[in-house]
Amino acid sequence: MKDMHAISLKVNGREHELVVEARRTLADMLRHDLGYTGTHLGCEHGICGACTVVLDGAPVRACLVFGVQADGAEVRTVEGLADGEQLSDLQQAFSDHHALQCGFCTPGFLMLAEAYLAEDATQLTEARARELVAANLCRCTGYQGIIEAVLATARARRPGRKPADEP
């Protein structure tokens, strides 16, 4: 018999109620039970970070969290970044700086950076950005574009900084 649990959670502001097997990962639950397939699985053992989502404000590897652990939580996934069809500043910066090629790891990097920038965009140096980006794996880009995109977003989000200040 499957060990099933009824849970509820919010994903990108939307309420979901579902019955989920105890061993089901948050990543599989988001992808296959709730249809948020933007969250990708690259290793399923917590190294690559492709499955990074924001769980109650903190970036987590969704492959290392069980779905039932998200009971009552608020989850943000890549699908929640844009304003309707309008890319967020971070998403736009990724395109501007060629921070993606195949796009498979991209949602993980976006959520990682989003969680960090939401907490503190003011102090981001290039060295700190490189350290942040080193949390996840990308096999296509060599990371330079990702670092530049995150830095550019941090600069633009600094308090008192008008978008016109951007080069």
Added chain:
Amino acid sequence: MTGWIGAALPRKEDRRMLLGRGRFVGDLTRPGLLHAAFVRSPHAHALVNKIDGTAASQAPGVERLFTAESLGCPYLLAMLERDEFVPTAMPILAGEKVRFVGEPVAVVIADDAYRAEDAAELVEVDWDPQPAVASMETATAAGAPRLHDHGNCLVDLLMFDDDRLPEIFAGAAVTVSATFSSARVAALPLEGRACLAEWDDRDDQLVMHVSTQVPHQVRSGVAQALGLPERSIRVIAPDVGGGFGLKCVVGREEVAVAAAALRLRRPVRWTEDRQENLTAAFHGHEQRYRVKAAFSQDGRILGLDAEIDCDTGAYSVFPFTCAVEPLMAATELPGVYKVPAYRARGRAIATNKAPAAPYRGVSRPQIVLVMERLMEKAAAALEIGPLQVRRANLIGKHEFPYTGVNKITYDEGSYRESLDLAEQIVTEKAWAADRDRLRSAGLRAGIGYACFSERTAYGTPTMSQRRMRMTPGYDTALVRMDPTGEVIVTTGTCGHGQGHETTFAQIVADRLGVHPGQVRLRQGDTDLASYGWGTWGSRSVVIGGGAAGRAADVVAGQLRKIAASQLEASPADIELAEGVARVRGDDHASIPIPELARLVHFQAHRLAEDLRYGLEARATFDPPGTFSNACHVAMVVVDPGTCAIRLRRYLVVEDCGVVINPMVVDGQVRGGVTQGAAAALLERVRFDPEGQPVSATLMDYLAPTAAEMCAVDIVHLQTPSQFSETGAKGMGEGGTIGAPAAVLGAINDALSDTDVRFDHIPVLPQDLSAALNQAGAVP
């Protein structure tokens, strides 16, 4: 032409990926979807006495269990039409014998992926373990256990020989002898392999969504393995999460899933997990070169003799065969240098490890490393500068087209110019001063160069020399304008991160006088595109893009004729630009291109008969290939505490001819450099002596993160190709090809205060620490 070529246009691919709306195989679902889990061998070499699937078949949710026997023993057979080639049929599921850890013997099909994995663990196999060969040394030793009936050497080719060599070596000022090697590595696309197969009764077709670089070859492979006509299979590559060669061969799992869907008439999906990917997919680059080179007093190479051994793992891969690495290596070893006399023998050695596939660069990272190390060793022996030795041997501008001792004709490049410019930039940016400052502070730091070219975009004129039963090379594009003036392009190339949707649109837009936003590339669908060869070998923008350009030219000709008929002008006087067809020199005589498209489709009766019925054309391109080239310079610094080797600076001066989209090219270079540098510093697929993989997770197999990389500066030279439609040369692999040699050169330069030198990659901290200790040097 309105000049979209050369523009750093943002990529069309980005938006859907950034919104989380990419469509990868694992994202697809179907009503009643079943899931496949493979039962894999825990032994590197074993006979299979019996497979008992009773418990597994009765497990909850299990629909069916297949073994080799119940599938009818299908196999994939890659063939080379050479006497020296030993074919190795790769069974879809191994029946009597397994030849590496991870080889599949059964597949469980269940209603849930978790349950399929549970049931796979219940399958009981009676194994009869055999002695295994886990290295080329043990595989070629006398009395070694045999993987296949014919023994362990699957290819043994004396590609070139020269009677003069003994005399040349006898008379040379300096002879350099060395053994070079590179570790087995994993391509490691972030998306593993994946496949969803389903039977479609209406179209009488097996429809397969596969994470592949080569949809048509998957179709051919499945058709050949399962005895089906090709038209009854449709292979679609949706978004593909990286390939790097791992997905340019056909996986037996893909065929097994196809067979299961065919038997069950139910949709079946398999997504490879990372452990499977690291152990049971494909590896590459495990090679050893025993080389002897003769040099003159002034540093000219006089003769080169190479014994090249490639560890090919257990089977030939479909369709390339296990000869892909030794043939490439033996044919192209001389590279950018003028080698007057050459002997090369290439072998493919079977071992009890996963099969080798053509991973990014295919032997070129190794041959460049070999040639660059030879130049450095000769320089040291002759006590002249290593760049001086390189310059004494590089093919010069006035010597192109240059036909080498390897019978290859190199089209024009900038071999010397790229080195000159790289050296100039390194001087201007004071790399040496930076290095010397670090050295004064007691740190080991070094700078290394790599000069190389990369044969790209091989068509059948070149590929046919390999004598593959399935000879790749050409590609066909269809360009079609719809009644609103929008353009649809289909190709058999199959981008998976390289930005083809953008760059192909730039090529076609210039020829049709429309905006690239109005050009949509459709690829990765065997029912949509003519038979083609997918994306690998730095071929796509030259061959697929070239075919698209040619087809667009035909459509442009159709548009010009129709416009001429409406404007009462000669077609030769019509130019297509900025969305209109206009008479050259007459601003008032013009028609919007969408107006022409409407006319052709909706008012055909108003046109002369030869102008009616559609705006579309199909064209094929099949070039001989064209060489891009580059000079890489790396600087490393050694951490004295840990012996970790850190990249500090990296420069690429590259020449891929006409640059279609500089942003895309730079991205390809940076990604390639990262993979190549990691091959020199980090990556190594490891096995124990019994053939047990010991790098089965990303904690054990170290892929580079941002922390291991530094910024990569890129400068472009542009020597247009005479062999491509656009003047562009392929460039997808160059970064990976040059980086190992440049980084290894930098490491050896950093050790110049000692006698320690390395001729293998990767150089791991433990290698460096041990070597320094042995040499009595302080780490």
